[in-house]
Amino acid sequence: MTWTRTGSRTTPAGVAQPPGPTQPQPQPQPQRKSFGNLVRLVRASLALVWSSGPRLFLGLLALQAMVAGALAGQILAVQHLLTAILEVADDAQAISEIVAPVLLLAGLTALTSIAGGLQGHLQRVLGENVARAMWRRVLDVATAVDLRHFESSDFHNQLERVQSSALTRPYQVSQGLITLVGSLLAGIGVGVALAGISPLLLPLLVVGGLPLLLTSRQESRLEFAFAVSQTPTLRLRTYLTLLQTGRDEAKEVRAFGLAPWLRGRFDAVYEEYLAELSTHVRRRSRLTAVGNIGSAVVLAAILLVLVWLIGEGAVGVAGAGAAIVAIRMLASQVQGVFGGVRQIFESGLFLADLDVFLALGAAQTPPEARGPAAPTSFGSITARDLVFTYPGAAAPALDGVSIDLRAGEVIALVGENGSGKTTLAKVLAGLYDPDAGAVAWDGSDLREFDRGSLRARITVVFQDFVQYALTATQNIAVGRADDPVDPERVQAAARAAGADRFLAGLPHGYDTILSRLFVGGQELSGGQWQRVALARAFYRDAPLMILDEPSASLDPRAEHELFANLRTVLGGRTALFISHRFSTVRGADRIYVLKEGRVVEHGTHLELLRRGGHYAELHALQAEAYVAAGEATPSGQ
Template sequence: MAAAEGDDYVDPVTLRAQARSQRKSLGRLSILIRQSVRLVWASGRGLFVGLLVLQVAAALALAGQVLAVQAVLTAILDLEEAAGATASLWAPVLVLAGLTAVTSIIGAVQGHMQRMLGELVARSMWDQVLDVSTGVGLGNFESPDFFNRLQRVQSNALSRPYQVTQGLIAMGGALAASIGVGAALVSISPLLLPLLLVGGLPVLLTSRRESRLEFDFSVAQTPVLRMRQYLTLVQTGRDQAKEIRAFHLADWLHSRFDAAYATYLGALGTHLRRRATLSALGNLGSAIVLVLTLAALVWLILDGQVTVAGAGAAIVAIRMLASQVQALFAGVQRIFESGLFLEDLQGFLRLAEPAKEDSQGPEAPTGFAVVAADKVHFTYPGSDQPAVRGATVELRAGEVVAIVGENGSGKTTLAKILAGLYTPDEGAVRWDGTDIRAWSLASVRSRIAVIFQDFVRYALSAEDNIAIGDVSRPPDPNRLRASARAAGAAGAIESLPDGYATPLSRLFTGGRDLSGGQWQRVAIARGYYRDAPFVILDEPSAALDPRAEYDLFASLRHTLEGRTALFISHRFSTVRSADRIYVMEAGSVVEHGSHDELMAAGGQYSELFKLQAAAYLNADQT
């Protein structure tokens, strides 16, 4: 599993090489357009259709303005020849004013519609990204490459689908306007139209290079942006605030933040200068073509091929058409530039495909007689050393089994393998002899309750913090309170201002915080509420005082009511009453048995137990 997950990652150098190798062909352009339109259509088809209609209407209004200008100029010239013919002037003037007003109104309405459609697309993309981040294998979160990709998606790719659509809409509007205005210009002089169309080519050529630069810059700056974000969170986080003040870290952290920001700004300055140079060259080329077009118009006027009224209308048409042609090619550039980010996004979204397989397959049985890890190996992505090496443990129904060992011995990793959160590279987890991969892993996990040492303290109500243990159905108040009592959390919760409805965080109005030990009991209640046949408790007593720790383990069998429990601890005295104890060292199980058996064997367990006991005795004597 670890290796498979690692294969999905693409480092920045490879990503940039892939981007450069992609050709900006019409076939690729059509693929990008189809993907984006499909997404936007699903997000807000009504708004999308409305925007297209408005674009066509705006294009027709622009073409009408050219003809209206010609009609106004003709009527003005007629006034000089035939006094009193003012009625013929009012009609084209009113039409011109009306078309100008329509264009302005359409622009204002489009802005509001685009904002709403953009939010709808963003929500749709967030739905997909969150599905990936909450659905991918847990091993992904051990790799910085995954976080780099997540950062790029959050910073760029989420907005790009809509930018592609904006580019498409702009292209459609510019194309329609170009056709309408071009037709009006052809009626004045066919020679002017091809000159203006050539004027858009310099912008298109330089924009191709600009899109590459933008994507390269984003990929290169992802680690810097991640560090800047992290330093921001550290300096604004509630949990870090006390340590920042205790160690006087404010100036030091701020200087690190300034250094990260300065690095980014330096790279951004260089990047923007490159883009500005390319943009200036493209627009300069277009301006030269525009000057040549206007020179051709002057020649046509002097040659008598264009009337004065036609010349006035042609100048308006040239200016309109030049901007529309540039808008057309700019839309193409926007689509290609966004396309590089979209392909990065699609690669990220594909990470969730293996997670979908976890829901496939038959349901796991509701119970078991024996659950075992059979010679399992596991190596974290990017690591050369296995975290678990050929470990074998066995738990029978109703037993309380403990895994002990020093820090870094592989206890928690083995527990995650037994919980179905990590898939072993070798070996298997078996229920009554059947590999759990024969069933839907999602259903396997639903039969297991895990209380981690670093459990999450949700800034939600006390009721929600316990009911999170089983969100497959609405909260059951009786079961919820019974779980709180079993974990010893009921007293602390019921003393809160609003009892179980009190938010367990000072981030929100009316919220209260709990002590570390009280939070630990809430987390344990969360595991009890799940009512699963297999319970894994990873250092559940880490925040408890010795008496509370003793009471917890002493009452564990009664509280679990016959469920199987795996208890992980580095405190050997806590687990002495377990049915069986496994001792881990460097990822391997080095011995196992009951407390008495292990003490009699005189191995590592006996040595470490005596060391810990001596430390406690010496502490008591002093």
């Protein structure tokens, strides 16, 4: 294999460099929406809504058209009713003429109310369908982006905004468009009826909506800027809520008496948010007031014009009554049109932020650009000059690390906290791409392989492994979640990890839920959970097994049994494990000692002790602790 050096990076020749550390992203700012952008936004949102529920969407449009026709019919019905009432005033025998317009008006009013109710129900169902579609997109991105993103607070702020605001916005764009179209249809129908009474009133009503349009655009920009500025505060408030309501946190909150302090922090953060919200609401309220006052002034002018027309005899009494109803209806429809425009514009600001987030997923390697599948086995794994720095960190977590693993070996990583052990394990597992250097399987850089197939060849059990509130079978079978569950294989993995006895003894055996969060669930001890996590690793049956503190929760007897039989259980697999306990690493084929992100020495247990370096120093400190406790020094020196 040919190696080249570019600056501080050592990589295989011809292999593309991975991106450097994720840099803090600038806070999104409200952008002015061009007509082209709005058209693109509306088109994309409509496509999403249509794919989520075409029948529901067509039903909403049909109901909007029905409401529009009913509103126009109500104007005509009111005019006929008033005419009939005036005729009754002159001729009592004409009272029968009132029945038809009354029934027509009542029927149209009922139809409008029923259609409005149905719209609400359809919107609720369609909205959930759209939300599910958007959740799928967001979750696809969240589970696909480079793990490094989760080390950045900017990414978490963006994810929070997407989850709290942008997920509903595509539907709101379509809803705004439906409102706009419905208001236009209704406005046209009412406008035609009003034009029949007096054409002069129609253009005045259209002008009445302009103040709302002008102020609503500024309101939308204020809303988006407020959402961006308050994202960190809302995240902190959510976290403080979790600390006070979380199951895992409950015991420590009580043990340390943290409830008053946490409540105080929660109240202070909420008070800060409410103060900012009050300022924001006052700003929006002023704009709302200006817009509505402007529209009210125009409406008053229209009514004065109507009075003048009545005085001039251009409009009769019945026509005047119908015109007043029409003016009020048409004013609402005009406001609906401009309100729909405002909703589209405001949602567009949030969707621009959503597009940036979704682009993170699109930036992942496309399927057609993926490399070949990773080999099912290897002869050696070689890491050379690995450098890795977490976003925002002043110093690298790994700084020129080189290690070798050969098939069937048991390799140990030791070092003090923060020395880079877990980071190195993540890079070797392909979860992080190094900033410099490379990891190669039999001379082929990991980045040449398809990532999914590569990770299928690696088992990783982290120290903070997930305790799924699922059945015991499911907790183990997630080791290969894409494959059908094999109960015999699950039990074999449990036996290898020493978990079969206590899992089989649960009330429902392997079908017992391992959490009291759900009915019928049972709790496991920390040591039992550790064995379940190990069983998960054995079920995966990968050629490389990476274990981060695999015995941290095990008692001394269980720990001894695990490492005494480790090679037998591994069955020829290669194992890399991290441990702080020197009694567990002395049987490793080779031990790498890390300090401040560098490998300072490596060798067998006895070789490192004889060398008298950092490993011997740490070993002596741990042995001294045993002696101080009145126990025998661990053997093997």
